[in-house]
Amino acid sequence: MPPIHIDEIPIEIKEFFNKIISISFPRQGYTSNLAIIESDQGFFALKRTKGKLFNSMLKKEVSILNTLNNKTELPVPKVKKFIEKYNNSESWALLNFIEGETIRMALFNEYRSEKRQEIIFSFGEILSEIHSTPCPDELVMKQPWLDQMLFEAEYNSNNYSVDGTKELLERIKVKKPKEYKQTLIHGDFTIDNVMISNGVITGVIDWGSGAYGDPRYDVSLAIRPKPNAFENEIDKQIFFEGYGGRIIDEDEYEYFANGLYEFF
Template identity: 55%
Template sequence: MTPISLDEIPYEITDFLGNVKDIRFPRQGHTSDVGIIQSERGYFVLKRTKGEQYCSWLSKEIHVLNCLAPTKLPIPTVFQFVEQQTENQAWALMEFFEGETLRQALGNEKNMNKKLETIFNFGAILSQIHSTPCPKGLIRDSVWLDEMLRQAEVNLNNFKIDGTADLLEILKDNKLTPIENTLIHGDFTIDNVLVRDGEITSIIDWSGGALGDPRYDVALAIRSKPNVFENETEVRTFFEGYGMRIIGEREYKYFVDGLYEFF
């Protein structure tokens, strides 16, 4: 993560912000630089990506967020998006939401009843996503899983990823039986959901949003992490919030230990 200085920010964004009072940099992943900006207009999230792969992800995320703007989902509003092709950078200015990641919240929560309540809400918000009609702008002619396998091969040949050629062949030869596709988030992990006092405040990082297989979201949601989803009670509570259990061990392994290794 590289801190963002004011003189780097595109003028389209600084003109929108007005006088900037403060920028802070939260803990984050490795795909972008993220700053929380306080300006005379309030608080905003500023995201910068570098390189072809990460810039394409940010461009996709902005497209998805704009398509989903009319829905009732708790997602950020996009205020500005700037692509700097000569510098191979992209910038997005988005709405700021109070809260911490679900990973942080669940890892720090000592009260088991409150922890389970938050996990229930996590399942419920995913159910809300999957029951939201998919906007036409996110519907492709191709089958979602076929498209993901094609993109997995592109990533394998062009980027540093965890997946291997042998694993990709196994995934192609053992495709899951299709189910009805829904709107999906595409990277529904405990790092991409913000909470405050147990309530979901926002869902972020929507570059994978599409009409797709809802089992993919569910599998990524319940991956076991330190202090999170390490026991069946927590997994069961998630599915109580979601409303049904739509995956078994085979689907879980196909997505978590298979397809996700390429993204």
């Protein structure tokens, strides 16, 4: 989707500000447009989605963020405005801006081994905080989380372009990992969704998949190898030190990171 133009912003959001000073556009996601607004009241993040599927995803994220802000102390964005426009053809969410840069960028820009380890340790630490936070009742699904995820995986496989194959889907449906105590999870806990500034975690963003689910899923996505991150065992060791222990084995990692995640 093309970047947001100031003339497209709904009047309900424009009226929130006395003055918009500037608008910038960070790296765009697949499901939404993102703009950073500098205003007389400070900085804010503005997300826009189009189409039924992506609009429903944004609406779900807004609901989750409101619940987490009301029921937990986690560092998540606060929703300032949520607007559904034009017979639900597009949706807009205005969020408070989280200072800092993503863990991905922080690791990319940091060459000192000790500082890199501190960043990775903090990355594990904030995930432990999420998993130890009591899950609000509003995020508990009627059916077990993995069953729901496998249902959605099959739906995605039949209706969208996904990386997973039909053979892989059948394999993960049959060979489930042993049961594990469910917790509050982020659902897309990657180095792109945690913000850090001066070595301190400032926030966790993109909560559209937040749920009461299997914490091993979050851990698996967190340690997936990326350029300049988690390409060696040392990074994983430091992460688990921050997290407080290793809760997955290799088979469980493969199931979640290279199995279930291939359909999302």
